[in-house]
Amino acid sequence: MESDALWRPALARLRADALGVLRPPPRLRLSEWMESTLKLPDTVSAIPGPVRLFPYQREIADALTDPTLERVTLVKSVRLGFTTLLSGLIAHHAANDPAQVLALLPTEADCRRYVVDDLEPLFAASPKVAGLLSADAAEGGGRNTLLARRYPGGSLKVVPGRAPRNLRSHNVRVLLVDEADGIEVTAEGDPVLLAERRTLSFPDRKIIIGSTPTFEATSVVLRQYGQSDRRVFEVPCPHCGGFTEILWEHIRWPESQPEKAAFVCPHCDRTTEERHKADMVEAARWRATAPEVQGHAGFRLNALISPLANARWGILAREFLAAKRGGPETLQPFVNTILAQGWREDAEEIDETDLAARVEPFGLDAIPAEVLFITLGVDVQPDRLECTFLGWTAEGVPLVLAHSVIYGDVQADTTWAELDDALKTTWPHPNGGTLRVDCALIDSGDGNTTERVTAFCKARRHLRVFACKGDDGNRPPVQASKTRGTSLMIVGVDTIKAQLLARVAARSIRFSASLESVWFEQFTAERRRTRYTHGRPVRYFERVPGRRAEALDCVVYAVAARGLVQADPARRAEELASAAAPKPLQSFETIRSDWMSRGRR
Numbered sequence: 001m002e003s004d005a006l007w008r009p010a011l012a013r014l015r016a017d018a019l020g021v022l023r024p025p026p027r028l029r030l031s032e033w034m035e036s037t038l039k040l041p042d043t044v045s046a047i048p049g050p051v052r053l054f055p056y057q058r059e060i061a062d063a064l065t066d067p068t069l070e071r072v073t074l075v076k077s078v079r080l081g082f083t084t085l086l087s088g089l090i091a092h093h094a095a096n097d098p099a100q101v102l103a104l105l106p107t108e109a110d111c112r113r114y115v116v117d118d119l120e121p122l123f124a125a126s127p128k129v130a131g132l133l134s135a136d137a138a139e140g141g142g143r144n145t146l147l148a149r150r151y152p153g154g155s156l157k158v159v160p161g162r163a164p165r166n167l168r169s170h171n172v173r174v175l176l177v178d179e180a181d182g183i184e185v186t187a188e189g190d191p192v193l194l195a196e197r198r199t200l201s202f203p204d205r206k207i208i209i210g211s212t213p214t215f216e217a218t219s220v221v222l223r224q225y226g227q228s229d230r231r232v233f234e235v236p237c238p239h240c241g242g243f244t245e246i247l248w249e250h251i252r253w254p255e256s257q258p259e260k261a262a263f264v265c266p267h268c269d270r271t272t273e274e275r276h277k278a279d280m281v282e283a284a285r286w287r288a289t290a291p292e293v294q295g296h297a298g299f300r301l302n303a304l305i306s307p308l309a310n311a312r313w314g315i316l317a318r319e320f321l322a323a324k325r326g327g328p329e330t331l332q333p334f335v336n337t338i339l340a341q342g343w344r345e346d347a348e349e350i351d352e353t354d355l356a357a358r359v360e361p362f363g364l365d366a367i368p369a370e371v372l373f374i375t376l377g378v379d380v381q382p383d384r385l386e387c388t389f390l391g392w393t394a395e396g397v398p399l400v401l402a403h404s405v406i407y408g409d410v411q412a413d414t415t416w417a418e419l420d421d422a423l424k425t426t427w428p429h430p431n432g433g434t435l436r437v438d439c440a441l442i443d444s445g446d447g448n449t450t451e452r453v454t455a456f457c458k459a460r461r462h463l464r465v466f467a468c469k470g471d472d473g474n475r476p477p478v479q480a481s482k483t484r485g486t487s488l489m490i491v492g493v494d495t496i497k498a499q500l501l502a503r504v505a506a507r508s509i510r511f512s513a514s515l516e517s518v519w520f521e522q523f524t525a526e527r528r529r530t531r532y533t534h535g536r537p538v539r540y541f542e543r544v545p546g547r548r549a550e551a552l553d554c555v556v557y558a559v560a561a562r563g564l565v566q567a568d569p570a571r572r573a574e575e576l577a578s579a580a581a582p583k584p585l586q587s588f589e590t591i592r593s594d595w596m597s598r599g600r601r
Helices: 002-022 030-037 055-064 082-095 108-125 191-197 220-226 274-282 313-325 328-337 352-356 413-424 450-458 493-506 517-523 550-562 569-576 595-599
Strands: 071-076 100-105 148-151 154-160 174-178 206-211 231-236 262-264 285-288 296-301 373-381 384-392 398-407 426-428 434-436 439-443 465-471 478-480 489-492 526-533 536-543
Touching (some): 030 082, 055 071, 055 296, 100 108, 100 191, 220 296, 231 274, 262 274, 313 328, 328 493, 352 517, 373 434, 384 550, 398 550, 413 450, 439 450, 489 550, 493 526, 493 536, 493 550
Parallel strands (some): 071 296, 439 465
Antiparallel strands (some): 231 285, 384 398, 526 536
């Protein structure tokens, strides 16, 4: 035992010397390794060939493998190449630093799209890593699947946030979360938090979270960025040399000439044209605005510094003007995906008295000339059908033209015959043409009238009449159900209600003087609130006690119906300038109905 004690120091020195000889030379930084190793095929990049990172990508890439950083957060816009960085990091771990890697994306479709469209083509096009994710590389006889791969010494799992149960069996050293703001809290908890817990057994873990932000109040990525060292990408002004993070307020253009958009320096107030952007970006720098934070690098990046052709300032200025004309639902995606900013929701609830004071003298009997489309939303109650008609301008501004109630047993044919009359009614347009309902959505979600609604809509599908069902949470405004054999439309009710709140605040929704006071009471029957679910703030709508909400539901369905109308506004305007009668709607005769007068009992 004493002799062993004497020999141990010498053996330790020999072992250290041996490791020093065998240890490979220092690895390249991730940015250098990617550019020297990886290639992009034409299916992934508009510029195929060896990876060439943009100046703003290099520091982000190096942070992904920096051993002094446990966390990296990226608040990003589109058109910046974040997916390439994630794929490059996965390739690095497969080739150089074997690890258990977990990639978390919002949905299974996102996972499959990423693997098939981005990850596999990059591996296949890069000879030095080609084959590492193939079945031949699986260890221990393990079988690779599309979303579960093995490579020598490590593994990759690509998991959808909507199925957090898939996270239970994984312990990983590297966690990649893409589009974190699109991952919703489920009954099992916050998938992002659950995924983070799978890294706890690794002292050298790495947690990487990137996303375009959505709502400022609930954004996961903005909250993470706020806890980081908060780096911003600053470019030098060619005139004064002052460094600035280019924000939208710095982009200006002459009246009605967005194609001439340019950067105006906040330091010297001089203008720099687009052609100098590449040189500005090449000379730019990342600056930490909270350098006291250690171990967590945060990056914020918008599309204004992107060198891609479709991110030229003039193009973005045109996109902004178009988005602004379309109202909050088109302006918010611009703010989120181009400016990388969270959408700020000012209004929590709507004042019915204020809305009633905004009415204008129009309606179905006096349709304004700017209305080009009409949609209908129908709420089904046991003893009546509630109907709201919305008119739509070329810019996407909705006008509530009319609301009516068709009283009668909803199981009776006569009740649905009146709705059929309404769907076949046409109205004269001030420019000489005629308007009819372009699309209608009818609520079928109560469970008692589902079969009746479905049968009615199926016989009128050619008229773009669809059964619908509302779905809470962060959902698209409208999408077809994935259930085979059904034409059911799923309506993102919370999404549309948030849009309506923003429209009311921006005064970009108009109301007919024909609407009764009870309609405004029902339209304002819900208010937005915030609760914390599994530690994450979640926005939701609650009913004002004692209020009914049929009018609000009808408007939500009518707004969703607009998303199913694909007709070109310019072409429709030309058609409405003609006095020619509308084409017959297949087997249905075009008639005028007295359904509205019968409905007001």
